[in-house]
Amino acid sequence: MKGEVMSHIYDHLGINPIVNAAGTYTVIGGSRMSETTLQKIAEAASQHVEIRELQRVVHEKIADMTQNEAAFICNGAASGLYLCTGAAIAKKKGKPAYYLDKQEIADSEIIIFAAHRNPYGQAISQYGATVKEIGYPNIILPLTEQDLEMAINEKTVAIFFFAGDQGGWVAKGGLSFEATAKVANAHGIPLVVDCAAQIPPISTLWDYTHNGADAIVVSGGKDLKGPQASGLVLGKQDLLQYVQTTGFPNYGYGRMLKTGREEIVGLYWALKEALETDHDARDQWAEQQIRILADELATTELFRVERTYPNEAGQPMARASVRFPSDVTSEQVLKLLMQGHPRVMCNSEHDNQVFVNPMTLKEDEIYIVVNKFKEIEKLIERGNK
Numbered sequence: 001m002k003g004e005v006m007s008h009i010y011d012h013l014g015i016n017p018i019v020n021a022a023g024t025y026t027v028i029g030g031s032r033m034s035e036t037t038l039q040k041i042a043e044a045a046s047q048h049v050e051i052r053e054l055q056r057v058v059h060e061k062i063a064d065m066t067q068n069e070a071a072f073i074c075n076g077a078a079s080g081l082y083l084c085t086g087a088a089i090a091k092k093k094g095k096p097a098y099y100l101d102k103q104e105i106a107d108s109e110i111i112i113f114a115a116h117r118n119p120y121g122q123a124i125s126q127y128g129a130t131v132k133e134i135g136y137p138n139i140i141l142p143l144t145e146q147d148l149e150m151a152i153n154e155k156t157v158a159i160f161f162f163a164g165d166q167g168g169w170v171a172k173g174g175l176s177f178e179a180t181a182k183v184a185n186a187h188g189i190p191l192v193v194d195c196a197a198q199i200p201p202i203s204t205l206w207d208y209t210h211n212g213a214d215a216i217v218v219s220g221g222k223d224l225k226g227p228q229a230s231g232l233v234l235g236k237q238d239l240l241q242y243v244q245t246t247g248f249p250n251y252g253y254g255r256m257l258k259t260g261r262e263e264i265v266g267l268y269w270a271l272k273e274a275l276e277t278d279h280d281a282r283d284q285w286a287e288q289q290i291r292i293l294a295d296e297l298a299t300t301e302l303f304r305v306e307r308t309y310p311n312e313a314g315q316p317m318a319r320a321s322v323r324f325p326s327d328v329t330s331e332q333v334l335k336l337l338m339q340g341h342p343r344v345m346c347n348s349e350h351d352n353q354v355f356v357n358p359m360t361l362k363e364d365e366i367y368i369v370v371n372k373f374k375e376i377e378k379l380i381e382r383g384n385k
C-alpha cells in the first residue's frame with residue numbers, strides 16, 4: 001500500500017535470522033545468492049519461455065563453461081544422484097527411464113563401497129535397483145581392484161563414488177578414485193561421482209570427468225551460490241542423454257524433480273560468477289576474517305583463536321577454531337551463540353572449541369561474530385560468580 005513501510009519478510013513472519021558462521025548447511029539455507037543472480041532470477045521469472053529450449057541453451061553453455069560434453073540442471077545434488085541412477089539403468093536397457101518396469105529396475109545392480117555409504121546415498125537406493133555394497137568401512141585389510149572387478153556382472157549398471165575427505169561422509173576402506181575409474185572404464189561401466197560439496201576447488205567441475213568419471217553431481221545451493229533447490233549433473237553425453245530423458249520436464253520420475261526457469265537461470269548465472277571469481281582473493285579474504293577474529297578475541301580472557309585447514313568438507317579453505325577452558329562446554333557456547341538477535345551459528349567437532357567458518361559470512365559479519373563472543377564471555381563470567 002502507498003506510504004506503508006515494508007518490513008523485512010523475516011520480521012513479518014516473526015523469524016529470527018541466523019548469521020551463518022558454520023558453512024553451506026542446507027538446513028540453514030546453504031549459501032547466499034549474489035545480488036546479480038537474484039536480479040537475473042527476477043528477470044527470468046517475469047517472462048514466459050519454452051522450458052525445453054531454455055534447458056537446451058543453458059545446458060550447452062554450461063557444458064562449454066565447465067569443459068564437459070554435457071550438463072543438466074536438476075533441483076539438488078540428491079536429485080542428481082537419483083537421476084543418474086535412473087539414467088544408468090535406462091542406458092543399460094536402451095530406453096528412457098519412463099518405460100522401465102519395476103522388474104527391470106530391481107534386476108539392475110549398482111556398486112557402492114560400504115565405506116562410502118551415507119544418508120545421501122538413499123537417493124540411489126530409493127530408485128529401487130539393487131545396491132551392492134563392497135568392502136568394509138575402516139577395515140585394516142584394504143579393498144583391491146580385484147574386489148571391484150569381481151563385483152561387476154551383466155546386471156551392473158553403474159558404480160557410484162563419493163568424493164570428499166575421509167572423516168566426513170566417507171570412511172577409509174574404499175578404493176581411490178583413480179583405481180575405481182581404471183576398473184570402471186576397463187569394464188565400460190558408468191562411474192558417477194557425488195561431488196555435492198566438493199567446491200571449492202572450482203576445478204571439481206572438470207577434474208573427475210577428465211579423469212574417468214562419466215558423470216558428477218554438484219549441489220547448486222552450496223558453494224556455487226545458486227538457488228537452494230538447484231543441482232547440476234555434468235559429464236559424458238553418452239550417460240547425460242539419459243539423464244535428460246529421465247529428468248524434468250519428462251513425466252515419471254523427472255516430473256517430481258521440477259526445475260523452473262528461476263532455478264535454471266539462477267544456477268546458470270551463479271555458475272558463471274563462480275567461474276569468474278578470483279579464488280585467491282577469496283581465500284585471502286577468508287584468512288583476513290580469521291585474523292580479525294583472532295586479534296579481537298585476543299583481548300578476552302576466555303577465548304583463543306587458532307587457524308585450521310582444510311575445513312569440515314575437506315574443502316581447501318581455512319577456518320578458525322575458537323578454544324576455551326575445560327570448564328566451558330562446546331554445547332554451552334553454541335547455545336549462547338544462537339541466543340539473542342542476531343544469532344550466530346557455528347559448529348563444533350571437539351570438546352572446548354567451536355569452529356568459525358568464514359565461507360558463508362558477508363562483508364563485516366565477522367564483527368557480529370566477534371561481538372557475540374565478547375557478550376558470551378560476560379554471560380559466562382557472570383554465571384560463574
Ligand SMILES: *Cc1c(COP(=O)(O)O)cnc(C)c1O
Nearest residue numbers: 076077078120196197219220231
Ligand atoms: C549436500 C550433499 C548432497 C545433497 O546436495 P543437495 O544439493 O542439497 O541435494 C549430496 N551428497 C553430499 C555428499 C552432500 O554433501
